[in-house]
Amino acid sequence: xxxxxxxxxxxxxxxxxxxxxxxxxxxxxxxxxxxxxxxxxxxxxxxxxxxxxxxxxxxxxxxxxxxxxxxxxxxxxxxxxxxxxxxxxxxxxxxxxxxxxxxxxxxxxxxxxxxxxxxxxxxxxxxxxxxxxxxxxxxxxxxxxxxxxxxxxxxxxxxxxxxxxxxxxxxxxxxxxxxxxxxxxxxxxxxxxxxxxxxxxxxxxxxxxxxxxxxx
Amino acid sequence: xxxxxxxxxxxxxxxxxxxxxxxxxxxxxxxxxxxxxxxxxxxxxxxxxxxxxxxxxxxxxxxxxxxxxxxxxxxxxxxxxxxxxxxxxxxxxxxxxxxxxxxxxxxxxxxxxxxxxxxxxxxxxxxxxxxxxxxxxxxxxxxxxxxxxxxxxxxxxxxxxxxxxxxxxxxxxxxxxxxxxxxxxxxxxxxxxxxxxxxxxxxxxxxxxxxxxxxx
Numbered sequence: 528x529x530x531x532x533x534x535x536x537x538x539x540x541x542x543x544x545x546x547x548x549x550x551x552x553x554x555x556x557x558x559x560x561x562x563x564x565x566x567x568x569x570x571x572x573x574x575x576x577x578x579x580x581x582x583x584x585x586x587x588x589x590x591x592x593x594x595x596x597x598x599x600x601x602x603x604x605x606x607x608x609x610x611x612x613x614x615x616x617x618x619x620x621x622x623x624x625x626x627x628x629x630x631x632x633x634x635x636x637x638x639x640x641x642x643x644x645x646x647x648x649x650x651x652x653x654x655x656x657x658x659x660x661x662x663x664x665x666x667x668x669x670x671x672x673x674x675x676x677x678x679x680x681x682x683x684x685x686x687x688x689x690x691x692x693x694x695x696x697x698x699x700x701x702x703x704x705x706x707x708x709x710x711x712x713x714x715x716x717x718x719x720x721x722x723x724x725x726x727x728x729x730x731x732x733x734x735x736x737x738x739x740x741x742x743x
Numbered sequence: 744x745x746x747x748x749x750x751x752x753x754x755x756x757x758x759x760x761x762x763x764x765x766x767x768x769x770x771x772x773x774x775x776x777x778x779x780x781x782x783x784x785x786x787x788x789x790x791x792x793x794x795x796x797x798x799x800x801x802x803x804x805x806x807x808x809x810x811x812x813x814x815x816x817x818x819x820x821x822x823x824x825x826x827x828x829x830x831x832x833x834x835x836x837x838x839x840x841x842x843x844x845x846x847x848x849x850x851x852x853x854x855x856x857x858x859x860x861x862x863x864x865x866x867x868x869x870x871x872x873x874x875x876x877x878x879x880x881x882x883x884x885x886x887x888x889x890x891x892x893x894x895x896x897x898x899x900x901x902x903x904x905x906x907x908x909x910x911x912x913x914x915x916x917x918x919x920x921x922x923x924x925x926x927x928x929x930x931x932x933x934x935x936x937x938x939x940x941x942x943x944x945x946x947x948x949x950x951x952x953x954x955x956x957x958x959x
Contacts, residue, residue, distance in 0.1 A: 686910050
């Protein structure tokens with residue numbers, strides 16, 4: 528698999544089907560995409576599509592495999608505290624490029640039940656990596672948080688990062704997620720970490736300390 | 744309507760149906776409760792149930808009306824900064840006593856579509872009230888946060904308070920929410936506010952300042 532699954536153009540029919548499906552699923556949601564639409568987008572006939580994937584479930588499983596690889600790559604990349612900005616934008620690029628997995632979770636795991644346990648394993652891995660990154664940042668003096676605060680932070684960040692799309696939909700009727708929405712989601716998640724940044728951590732991220740000294 | 748909808752025992756058949764449904768829905772979810780089970784729990788026959796409510800949708804709408812009243816009562820109660828502990832526990836009592844609304848959101852709004860816009864209005868009201876409380880706490884010197892931080896805090900708290908149940912289910916396979924889970928959810932939400940508390944705010948809430956002085 529090449530360096531960047533999400534943006535490369537692939538030559539194999541199977542690869543082109545998966546690229547097309549990721550695009551269509553992001554745009555319309557997996558439930559509203561027909562095999563005819565997939566075949567048309569790829570420029571093949573439905574028989575050929577059927578040769579590669581018998582059911583939508585199999586497409587979702589194959590796409591999840593790619594998402595999994597991308598997430599593992601991003602999650603493992605936070606070991607250098609100096610490159611935390613890149614690390615964060617990696618998470619949000621992931622969220623944008625695979626937004627149907629974040630947005631349509633409930634539905635997807637009904638269509639492809641085998642993904643439930645894979646999501647579990649992937650989430651364990653992701654949270655472990657975030658914990659390692661935060662512990663590293665704490666050792667490096669970039670954040671100051673107790674182990675308990677780090678655990679609460681990991682869970683809250685996970686919840687906000689997972690559900691902000693559903694929040695925008697149910698609270699504000701946002702049907703189509705744009706890049707601006709993703710930036711908004713990123714800021715919401717980052718705001719969780721901000722109170723724990725030390726002056727050195729702020730300097731490292733290029734944030735000016737706006738907050739005045741404590742009142743009391 | 745009496746002072747405490749959630750715990751009173753009501754005399755009218757209609758009231759007893761609603762109490763029974765709230766209990767059954769909390770326990771099993773609205774989709775998995777049959778009219779026969781409702782009738783048995785109330786001790787009436789199904790014809791009598793049908794006389795009061797023709798469809799499950801109507802039961803959900805009536806229960807939402809009670810939830811609405813309770814939420815408005817809790818949300819309006821945070822004007823006294825000294826009683827913030829009571830205010831918080833009010834929100835979490837609400838969450839426990841009406842947990843099916845938090846847990847089964849997607850399903851409920853499919854069963855009773857009219858509740859979508861009512862939820863919108865109720866959420867607007869709730870968030871406005873939380874904003875007023877935080878602004879009051881800020882003026883009183885109990886928290887220190889910029890207006891932008893307050894907005895981000897309100898949204899993050901709303902997301903965590905809405906989705907922590909789904910998080911426990913999808914991440915940890917928790918099918919049945921207990922009081923311990925609600926306490927855990929409450930701590931997750933409270934941890935969002937904690938970094939913004941001033942020493943006076945901590946003293947007011949009876950929290951010992953555990954965090955040592957900034958490293959740098």
